[in-house]
Amino acid sequence: MLRSLLTVSALELRTRLRDGTALVIAVIVPVALATLFGLALGGDDPPLRATVGIVDLDGGEFPASVRAEVMAAKELKGMLTLRDLPGRPEAQQALDAGDIGSAIVFPAGFSRSVGAGEGGRVDVLGSAEAPLAGVVANAIVDRISALVDARTLAVRASLRAGVPADQVKEFVERNGAAGPALTLSNDPLQGGKVDLSVYYGSGMAALFAFFVVGASFRSLLTERRQGTLDRMRAAPIRPWVPIAGKAVVGFTLAVVSVCVTWASSVLVFGTSWGDPVAVFTLLVAHVLAAAAITMLVASRARTDAQADGITMVVSFVMAFFGGSLVPLYNLPDVLRTVALFTPNGWTSTGLTGLAGSGGGLATVAGPIAVLCAIALTAGGLAAVGFRKGLLG
Incomplete structure (x- = not known):
């Protein structure tokens, strides 16, 4: 056979x-x-583009520094556009209209909370129609979370060491314990x-x-x-x-x-x-x-x-x-x-x-x-x- x-x-x-x-x-x-x-x-593949909305309800130094660092990131040059929006409803409307692919929302009092070592939460709004923008926004927020955690630990350690509360911020920044600069260690657009x-x-x-x-x-x-x-x-x-x-x-x-x-x-x-x-x-x-x-x-x-x-x-x-x-x-x-x-x-x-x-x-x-x-x-x-x- x-x-x-x-x-x-x-x-x-x-x-x-x-x-x-x-x-x-x-x-x-x-x-x-x-x-x-x-x-x-x-x-x-054709150049990837992403538009991310920024809702800054805090108005403090932290969201401003994040914006500056993100725009300076080499991995995102020519690929990312940030758009300021006045509030969460407006961000959702822009998402539904397809004007932006995702949005990062900084709540009121975020900078004060982080500076006091109490941590903070940043929300991300996403759209299934623009997954790339969601990847970028989440990559940014992951780095923000790392910074917040580092700052929180530094402030709490300073307070336990006996540094007066009104001097903690200056002490943390002077000793470089505010955490690493906001950089994206990996290209969030890599893969695909x-x-x-x-x-x-x-x-x-x-x-x-x-x-x-x-x-x-x-x-x-x-x-x-x-x-x-x-x-x-x-x-x-x-x-x-x-x-x-x-x-x-x-x-x-x-x-x-x-x-x-x-x-x-x-x-x-x-x-x-x-x-x-x-x-x-x-x-x-x-x-x-x-x-x-x-x-x-x-x-x-x-x-x-x-x-x-x-x-x-x-x-x-x-x-x-x-x-x-x-x-x-x-x-x-x-x-x-x-x-x-x-x-x-x-x-x-x-x-x-x-x-x-x-x-x-x-x-x-x-x-x-x-x-x-x-x-x-x-x-x-x-x-x-x-x-x-x-x-x-």
Whole structure:
């Protein structure tokens, strides 16, 4: 049985290599398109911008110093705009209108409370429509909290040491115990900045995985039309061997295709798709899903021409809605939801997360699980279709 499987696989591979389809579809076209897209549209994502409202109900020195330090932060130059607002209701109205992405509210008496060592609380108003501004505002507030904690500890320690209450502020500032300057130790906008060559490289890899495996399953229909499949079934082999043999070749060539596209993207543009083990595992899971879907198409199609047409439509629809041709962040919210019904959407999401966060296999555990579930579901339906059709 294994020998029969290897024989069928070897025959399919020789045929694909002899007519040149394997080399063209699996390597030349995806690498060329990924390179062209990367050269034309590569570089970082479009510049990130965030507008954060400031509600200063305190009017003291602390909010003023925070504003000065934030505007001086190198990490935020050209990216952050601060907008003064008179009160919390006005800030909420600006959020609802989309004029700002988030707001920081300093309550009345905040500076006095911090100066007295009693601490203080700063509120952040956010909007689901502008998550970036929320990230920036929360990063700023985290640093404010660190300053408040440092100041509070310094004041309390001074009081316990016997420093008169009316001299504590001067004593704390003179001895440099007011806490560190307000700086953002890490760029709050880092993560999520992905070179567009990664988007288009991974997009071409995901798209052509469908074409590569689809060519092998299409040949089943061609061989049925030519009578070759009947002769193979008349041989002393299991009925599923021709399908399995072609599936092995299609899967192998597709894995080679996505890996070559990945390697060419890294070598040409010097970018990273993320942790190699995680990237490879995710790409293999995508190929599994693509193979199962194209197998399902072949099991339902009546002719090889029909299988070609359906495979092309399915591939491009999934590529577009799944972020292989257009980055997901450019799609409306409705289409981003639709993307989650495609293997390309999960693959794009996983690869973007890896390239932007520097995470490992755990980062893409969810997308890999979903891709495997798609493969099992589509593969099961394809098996039923083949049983009733080609194997019937």
